[in-house]
Amino acid sequence: MSVFSLLHHLAGTNAQDEIFSSDTAIESWLAAERALAIAQGELGVISPEDADAIVTAASIDNIDQERLWVSAKNVGYPILGLVREISRNLPEGPDGRVHYGATTQDIMDSGLALQMARSIEVLDEELGRLGDRLAEQVKLYDTSIMAARTHAQQAVPTTFGATLATLLAQFTRHRERLAQAYPRVAVISMFGAGGTSAAYGEKSREVRARVAELLDLELTNIPWHVDRDTLAEFGWLCTTITAACARLARNIVDLSRTEIGEVFEPYNPHRGASSTMPQKVNPISSELIIGLSGTAGSLASSLARIQEAGHERAAGEWQIEWQVIPQLAQLASSAVREAFVIIDGMRVDEQRMLDNLELDGGLAMAEAQMIQLAEHMGREHAHDLLYAASTTARERKVVLAKALFDVAKQQNLEAHLPDTLVTAADYLGEAVAIAADSVQAWRATPALGRTLASISDLALDSNATVSESR
Structure with a gap:
């Protein structure tokens, strides 16, 4: 058994x-x-x-x-x-x-x-x-x-x-x-x-x-x-x-x-x-x-x-x-x-x-917004700004966009913020x-x-395979 x-x-x-x-x-x-x-x-x-x-x-x-x-x-x-x-x-x-x-x-x-x-x-x-x-x-x-x-x-x-x-x-x-x-x-x-x-x-x-x-x-x-x-x-x-x-x-x-x-x-x-x-x-x-x-x-x-x-x-x-x-x-x-x-x-x-993209205040958009701001203020400055905004969003339980505006205001950087922030649909890269x-x-x-013959049929064409071929 x-x-x-x-x-x-x-x-x-x-x-x-x-x-x-x-x-x-x-x-x-x-x-x-x-x-x-x-x-x-x-x-x-x-x-x-x-x-x-x-x-x-x-x-x-x-x-x-x-x-x-x-x-x-x-x-x-x-x-x-x-x-x-x-x-x-x-x-x-x-x-x-x-x-x-x-x-x-x-x-x-x-x-x-x-x-x-x-x-x-x-x-x-x-x-x-x-x-x-x-x-x-x-x-x-x-x-x-x-x-x-x-x-x-x-x-x-x-x-x-x-x-x-x-x-x-x-x-x-x-x-x-x-x-x-x-x-x-x-x-x-x-x-x-x-x-x-x-x-x-x-x-x-x-x-x-x-x-x-x-x-x-x-x-x-x-x-x-x-x-x-x-x-x-x-x-x-x-x-x-x-x-x-x-x-x-x-x-x-x-x-x-x-x-x-x-x-x-x-x-x-x-x-x-x-x-x-x-x-x-x-x-x-x-x-x-x-x-x-x-x-x-x-x-x-x-x-x-x-x-x-x-x-x-x-x-x-x-x-x-x-x-x-x-x-x-x-x-x-x-x-x-x-x-x-x-x-x-x-x-x-x-x-x-x-809906899940909006969890945690939409922090999944942090890189996208950093890249958007990098054109005007450089990547490192944009990274620091978004890092501070992300921390604020978590601590205050607010959306990332609001936290970004608040932190930029505190740092006198409002002028670097675009009128419209990038959306998820805008930041798919090569996904499609x-x-x-x-x-x-x-x-x-x-x-x-490959079409494979059944193993049981291999080398078994007839009962007189060899003698009939001679």
């Missing part, structure tokens, strides 16, 4: 669960074994008839999974048991050609590369859906004025679209990173026990190239049994995508506070309800994302450890990634899915945003352009654009 995870259960299952399921892991190993047999049959390393027989036998329907996992627990790895399950369905002769020249990690790493390739494709699709909806919201709120906040305090005016635009830019970069990482992650591994491919024989490179082609994986002629930087890259990508979603979640938690009340998660009856306080509408998707991100961050600390494996085979570091890599992929997809829920249905109170630029950059970023 698997351990129950309340966080994962509430965040929802997704395609990553299937990709990293027990059945798919077995399917990925079988696909690698089939491809190896086909390549060796085509190149004369084994007979075409033996290759065809192996392809037919290497089906998940022929695998006694209970017996496979009993064997795996005893051996420490599942491939010896898998080879014997395949061989059990073969007559004498072909049974001695299964897994010919390969080592356990060749099969498991090639299978994992297939899983990670499909995981990246799923993440790209989910991120694309989120980014498309976020781009719509950026455009919708590009002129919706609100307070920018630095150090959790009101700073200067901005627009809600501009604040969302920076998040969209992050997701744009993440989508680019997924595309860049794909060819580094989806790589064949067929190098034998010590990485020299000696057991594969003289045609080792041709076999490896054909296996890569059959599995639609990138070719390399350099072994990576202990080079786990690409797995660490995949894991970190999952982690940082989750963290970007958490940035959205943190802002939603803050902006939906009773005292702020500017942006809220979607509403439906009893969503985020309390068991005792009838008034509560808690930001539950944001809370889930923050939990997902915190978990991912903790798991990510192991990504450096998996790269410590020495010599030509890991001694414990490999096992770390068995636990961590699937979980990070699941956490990332769950976070992206919850972020879409927020973005798709978020409720925005534009009037409250404007930032929103537009972020949308344009997102739309210019292509999807990964």
Whole structure:
């Protein structure tokens, strides 16, 4: 029985669960074994008839999974048991050609590369859906004025679209990173026990190239049994995508506070309800994302450890990634899915945003007024004047404009005050352009654009793949 995870259960299952399921892991190993047999049959390393027989036998329907996992627990790895399950369905002769020249990690790493390739494709699709909806919201709120906040305090005016635009830019970069990482992650591994491919024989490179082609994986002629930087890259990508979603979640938690009340998660009856306080509408998707991100961050600390494996085979570091890599992929997809829920249905109170700019006597306009006065009296003098005015506004609980007039009068500086002070709408800088630029950059970023075959179908075109081609 698997351990129950309340966080994962509430965040929802997704395609990553299937990709990293027990059945798919077995399917990925079988696909690698089939491809190896086909390549060796085509190149004369084994007979075409033996290759065809192996392809037919290497089906998940022929695998006694209970017996496979009993064997795996005893051996420490599942491939010896898998080879014997395949061989059990073969007559004498072909049974001695299964897994010919390969080592356990060749099969498991090639299978994992297939899983990670499909995981990246799923993440790209989910991120694309989120980014498309976020781009719509950026455009919708590009002129919706609100307070920018630095150090959790009101700073200067901005627009809600501009604040969302920076998040969209992050997701744009993440989508680019997924595309860049794909060819580094989806790589064949067929190098034998010590990485020299000696057991594969003289045609080792041709076999490896054909296996890569059959599995639609990138070719390399350099072994990576202990080079786990690409797995660490995949894991970190999952982690940082989750963290970007958490940035959205943190802002939603803050902006939906009773005292702020500017942006809220979607509403439906009893969503985020309390068991005792009838008034509560808690930001539950944001809370889930923050939990997902915190978990991912903790798991990510192991990504450096998996790269410590020495010599030509890991001694414990490999096992770390068995636990961590699937979980990070699941956490990332769950976070992206919850972020879409927020973005798709978020409720925005534009009037409250404007009202909040007047809190604290409208001190969010201090920089704007300083810059306005700087033209006549220099920046430093204007800064000192607005600093004194801001202090007065707080102490007397009056609006900044009145405090500025009073302080200027005390200092005989009334002549430097303009007839009309700058407004929030006048002091948005590039906010609207930032929103537009972020949308344009997102739309210019292509999807990964790969249609991946089912792992169970790879290297399984027919029951007579090799012999019919000769």
